[in-house]
Amino acid sequence: MSRPKHPNKDIEIAVKYAEVNGWRYKKSGKSAHAWGRLLCVLENREGCSMAVWSTPRNPVKHAQQIKRKVDQCIHDGGLDE
Numbered sequence: 360m361s362r363p364k365h366p367n368k369d370i371e372i373a374v375k376y377a378e379v380n381g382w383r384y385k386k387s388g389k390s391a392h393a394w395g396r397l398l399c400v401l402e403n404r405e406g407c408s409m410a411v412w413s414t415p416r417n418p419v420k421h422a423q424q425i426k427r428k429v430d431q432c433i434h435d436g437g438l439d440e
């Protein structure tokens with residue numbers, strides 16, 4: 360449960376939305392532009408992942424992209440694959 364708070368409030372809200380839906384934060388290694396990644400409940404390669412930028416040009420839009428990705432995830436846990 361230790362992840363850095365996102366500096367942008369809209370994106371922070373989107374990240375919390377993802378977490379509520381079972382997604383996890385993962386620190387991203389190399390890129391300085393990336394704040395981190397969000398990974399869905401499926402803990403393998405087939406799972407969804409979403410790069411979260413530190414300072415996207417349009418934070419509101421980026422926040423919407425995060426929420427959309429979460430909504431599109433079909434790996435809800437307990438669903439048939």
Ligand SMILES: [Zn+2]
Pocket residue numbers: 399400401406407432433434
């Ligand atoms: Zn997924």
